[in-house]
Amino acid sequence: MLYLFDIDGTLLLTGGAGTRALNSLFAERYGVEGAMAGVRAAGNTDPLIIREIFQSKLGTDPSRAEIDDVLADYVPRLRRALSDAPKFRTMPRAGETLAFLAEQPRVHLAIASGNVRPAAWAKLERAGFDGHFETGGFGCDDADRARLVERAIERGLENGPGKLNRDEIVVVGDTPYDVRAARACGVRVVAVATGTISRDELEAAHPDAVMNTLAELPAWHRSVTLGV
Numbered sequence: 001m002l003y004l005f006d007i008d009g010t011l012l013l014t015g016g017a018g019t020r021a022l023n024s025l026f027a028e029r030y031g032v033e034g035a036m037a038g039v040r041a042a043g044n045t046d047p048l049i050i051r052e053i054f055q056s057k058l059g060t061d062p063s064r065a066e067i068d069d070v071l072a073d074y075v076p077r078l079r080r081a082l083s084d085a086p087k088f089r090t091m092p093r094a095g096e097t098l099a100f101l102a103e104q105p106r107v108h109l110a111i112a113s114g115n116v117r118p119a120a121w122a123k124l125e126r127a128g129f130d131g132h133f134e135t136g137g138f139g140c141d142d143a144d145r146a147r148l149v150e151r152a153i154e155r156g157l158e159n160g161p162g163k164l165n166r167d168e169i170v171v172v173g174d175t176p177y178d179v180r181a182a183r184a185c186g187v188r189v190v191a192v193a194t195g196t197i198s199r200d201e202l203e204a205a206h207p208d209a210v211m212n213t214l215a216e217l218p219a220w221h222r223s224v225t226l227g228v
């Protein structure tokens with residue numbers, strides 16, 4: 001099995017560190033206060049979040065170069081914000097569940113997240129989860145979530161088992177966007193209601209399973225792999 005984990009709302013919540021980093025960046029560089037107000041972060045990718053800020057707050061469409069420029073400035077700001085984020089927290093049993101999966105035979109872990117790669121790693125390091133992951137698909141691979149999940153699949157397979165059937169690949173995320181991206185790639189998907197999306201909304205997206213927390217994932221893994 002290859003598990004592809006989303007980060008925000010699934011493994012951890014930064015307690016507003018990402019929002020603070022972008023707000024400070026847009027205030028200093030563009031004179032925009034409250035850049036993230038009204039911008040959807042959950043399930044979105046970093047390049048699309050930045051495009052949305054440009055469109056809604058500056059009334060312009062940024063070039064790819066402008067987005068890359070903002071992202072380069074965002075990462076060190078995020079690192080600083082993460083080092084002083086009292087509300088940063090890992091999701092219930094996230095560490096234990098990753099440790100459980102890592103010990104299972106023929107299980108491989110990778111990331112499928114809208115964060116750009118260095119932002120993803122900054123968050124995973126802050127949580128102490130970085131040791132479980134070597135690769136993945138990220139917001140810098142593609143602004144479109146389904147395409148970044150496809151990259152996560154390619155890299156996860158290259159780094160691990162080489163080849164798997166699509167039903168042996170599982171996206172784990174906290175939004176309907178994770179569910180849709182997984183479906184577009186023809187893989188399984190588990191939704192956890194630990195982010196900002198309610199259990200009802202997640203169920204409406206028809207994932208293979210909806211869980212209250214990652215504490216339920218080990219039992220699901222056993223039932224899927226052992227057929228019990």
Ligand SMILES: [Mg+2]
Pocket residue numbers: 006007008009010042043173174175195
């Ligand atoms: Mg998420």
